[in-house]
Amino acid sequence: MRLKIPECWSTFRTLGDDPRRREIGCGFIHKRHPYGVELQVLFRERYGALLVLQGTGSYRDETGIEVPLTRPGDMIQRLPSRRHWTPVNAGDDWYECFVTLGVDFYNAIVTLGCIDPDRPVIHSYVNQSIVDEFDSLRHHLRSAPDTELTAILLQIxxxxxxxxxDNKNCNQDRQLAEACRLLADLPSQRIHMEDVAKKLGMGYESFRKWFRTNMGMPPGEYRIRRRIDTAKTRLMQGAPVKEVADELGYADAFTFSRQFHRVTGMTPTAFRRMH
Structure with missing residues (x-):
């Protein structure tokens, strides 16, 4: 169903005396350029969260996290003091709705666990109800008396x-499948878990804990077991132990045999004889 996107305008208010640290904002934005738009952003004392309504782009930041495709339903977090880029693909009509919060409010909602700063791009969802809620929120923010701003902050x-x-299981299944694919790919090459985390749009610690919670083992152990699965296939095909060790990038046959035994409970030679 095509979304009905309202007129694009924004509004900002201040709850308290410091307009930089205690800002509240909400609005809709439209971007379009025949050659694409690459916007560099640095919020020093505020936080922003935008929801992609239409169009495609990408995300990268100064920490090395990259998300090659952002699309409708993705929530992109503009984190305080983190320089980042959100290019819009050439020719796309990009629409987004957003909220901004001063850094004091941002610190509070991080403490409460309302957002995860280690995941600057979150694969969420969008429907007409969410669009209408953002629209209602900005109208209320523009016209509300100061006494109602605290209630609006809680609404945000x-x-x-x-x-x-919301919709966590569906999105998590998709992201978990991608994590498993990245960890199983190129078994002969050495990969860094930090790089896998960045490809998934996460910080390393969040990725490690999330993966272990969902898979019952750390990502490094998952990769080892997938490498051993590849080794089993080659051994069953009759390949010599040293050849398999070389193919999978182990330093030597002894190192390979020791890891194989830890995972399977038998040596590669014994496994090869059995099969």
Whole structure:
């Protein structure tokens, strides 16, 4: 179903005396350029979260995290003091809705667990109800008396929490499958878990804990077991132990045999004889 996107405009208010640290904002933005748009952003004392409504682009930041494709339903976090780029693909009509919060409010919602700063791009969801909720929120923010700004702040907090956690199982299954694919690919090459985490749009510690929770083992151990699965196939095909060790990038046959025994409970030679 095609979304009905309202007129693009934004509004900002301040809850308290410091407009930089205690800002609240909400709005809709449209971007389009025949050659693409690459926007460099650095929020020093505020946080932003945008929800992609239409169009495609990508994300990268100064920490090395890259997400090669951002699309409708993705929530992109503009984290305080982290320089990042959000290119829009050439010719695309890009629409987004967003909220911004001063850094004081950002620190509070991180402490409450409403958002995960280690995942700057979260594969969430979008529907007409969410679009209408953002539209209603910005109208309320523009016209509300100061006494209602705290209630609006709580509304934004709940909205961010839902966008991050609703539809979690579907998105998590997709992301988990991609993580397993990356860990199983190129068994003969050495890979760094930090690089896998970046490809998934996560920080390393968040990735490690998330993967272990869902798979019952750390990502490094998962990769070892997939390498051993490849070794089993080659051994059953009659390949010599040293040849398999070389193919899989082990330093020597002894190192390979020791790891094979730890995982399977038998030596590669014994496994080869049995099969």
């Amino acid at each position: 907090q709940n909205l961010l929490l839902r966008l991050q956690h």
